[in-house]
Amino acid sequence: MATLQQEARALGDVTRHAIFRYVAGSNEPVDIAELTDLFRLNQNAIRQHLAKLLDVGLIRERTARPGRPGRPRLLFEIAPGVESRWGVTGPYERLSQLLCEVIRSGRRPVEVGREAGRALTAAPEPGDDGVDQVTNAMLRLGFEPTVRRRGEDAEVVIGVCPFASTALADPDIVCDLHLGIAEGVAEGTGAVVDGLDRENPRLAGCHLHLRVES
Numbered sequence: 343m344a345t346l347q348q349e350a351r352a353l354g355d356v357t358r359h360a361i362f363r364y365v366a367g368s369n370e371p372v373d374i375a376e377l378t379d380l381f382r383l384n385q386n387a388i389r390q391h392l393a394k395l396l397d398v399g400l401i402r403e404r405t406a407r408p409g410r411p412g413r414p415r416l417l418f419e420i421a422p423g424v425e426s427r428w429g430v431t432g433p434y435e436r437l438s439q440l441l442c443e444v445i446r447s448g449r450r451p452v453e454v455g456r457e458a459g460r461a462l463t464a465a466p467e468p469g470d471d472g473v474d475q476v477t478n479a480m481l482r483l484g485f486e487p488t489v490r491r492r493g494e495d496a497e498v499v500i501g502v503c504p505f506a507s508t509a510l511a512d513p514d515i516v517c518d519l520h521l522g523i524a525e526g527v528a529e530g531t532g533a534v535v536d537g538l539d540r541e542n543p544r545l546a547g548c549h550l551h552l553r554v555e556s
Contacts, residue, residue, distance in 0.1 A: 344397070344398035344399050344400075346427075348398045349398050349399075349400055349427070349428070351398075352394045352395060352397070352398045352400060353400070353428060355391070355394075357381065357383070357391060358391045358394060358395065360381070361377060361381065361388070361391050361392070361395070362395055362400055362401065362428070364377070364380065365395075365401055365418055365419060365420055366420045366424075366428075366430045368419070369461075369462055369482075370419075370478075370482075371404065371406075371417035371418060371419040371478075371482075372417065372418055372419070373406070373415045373416060373417055373418070374388050374389065374392070374415075374416065374418075375415075377392075392418055399421050399424070400420070400421060400424050400428070401418050401419065401420055401421055401424075402418070402419060402420075402421045403416055403417070403418055404416075404417050404419070405417070419482060420482075433483070433484055433504030433505060434504075434505070434508070436483075437504075437505050437508060437516070437519070440454055440455065440458060440519050441515070441519075443457075444515070444519075450518070451514075451515045451516075451518040451519045451522065452518040452519070452521055452522035452525070453522060454519065454522060455518065455519040455520065455521060455522020455523040455524075455525070455526065456522040456523070456525050456526035456529075457522075457526060458519075458522070458523050458526060459479070459522060459523040459524060459525060459526020459527040459528075459529075460526040460527070460529060461526075462479045462482070462483075462523070462526070462527055471531070471532060471533065471554055472528055472531030472532040472533020472534075472552070472554055473489060473491070473496045473498070473533050473552050473554060474489075475527060475528070475531045475533070476498060476524055476527050476528050476531070476533060476535070476550070476552060477489050477498055479523070479524075479527040480498060480500070480524070480550075483504065483523070484502060484504040485500045485501065485502060485503070485504065486500070486501030486502040486546075487499065487500055487501060487550075488501060494553055494554045494555075495551070495552070495553050495554075496533075496551075496552045496553070496554070497549050497550065497551055497552070498524075498549070498550040498552065499547060499548070499549055499550075500546050500547065500548040500549075500550065501546055501547075502546050503543040503544075503546050503548070505519075505520070505543070506543040506544050506546075507543075509543035510542075510543050510544065513540060513543070516543075517538060517540050517548075520538065520548075521535070521537075521538045521550075524538070524550055524552075528552065532554055532555055533552050533553065533554050533555070534552065534553045534554075534555055535550065535551070535552055536551040536552065536553055537550075537551045538550050538551070539551070
């Protein structure tokens with residue numbers, strides 16, 4: 343695991359820091375083509391900057407679902423462990439914003455969560471369905487989800503609860519926010535959220551039930 347000093351050195355380059363801030367601020371993973379267009383650099387230069395950020399764990403890489411002939415695209419997104427550092431909004435900062443909105447507006451937590459989920463909606467990757475889109479949103483939020491599918495039904499099992507301490511104190515509010523976020527992401531994707539089975543937030547393992555409508 344990289345130290346803060348190593349992370350700081352990686353971000354010491356102006357262009358690399360700008361690339362990091364762009365990836366951190368994106369609602370969806372970005373690819374090399376997007377970064378080359380934005381920063382007016384060739385692909386090798388972008389790859390070198392990304393490699394430095396990957397080496398110190400500031401971003402992570404995954405392979406896009408194949409959608410056309412040729413090598414699948416590589417996608418880059420902020421690493422969950424970077425939350426609350428280097429100007430990246432952390433889970434408890436995000437939670438505090440949602441709770442403030444609950445207090446300010448007087449709306450139910452699930453309604454506030456839905457609104458936040460709609461804002462997280464990203465363009466689907468080729469071949470993705472509504473379950474994939476919900477799972478990808480949960481991944482970006484640091485829930486470390488795992489998907490189990492049975493035909494048109496699916497369970498998204500939460501591996502980590504980013505709000506664990508607060509969820510232990512008031513699971514009704516925090517879990518309803520989480521449920522609302524999932525419902526907001528799912529809107530218009532063809533997936534329907536059927537419910538959330540809660541577990542001990544410290545141990546995670548909550549089950550989000552989804553159904554794909556044909």
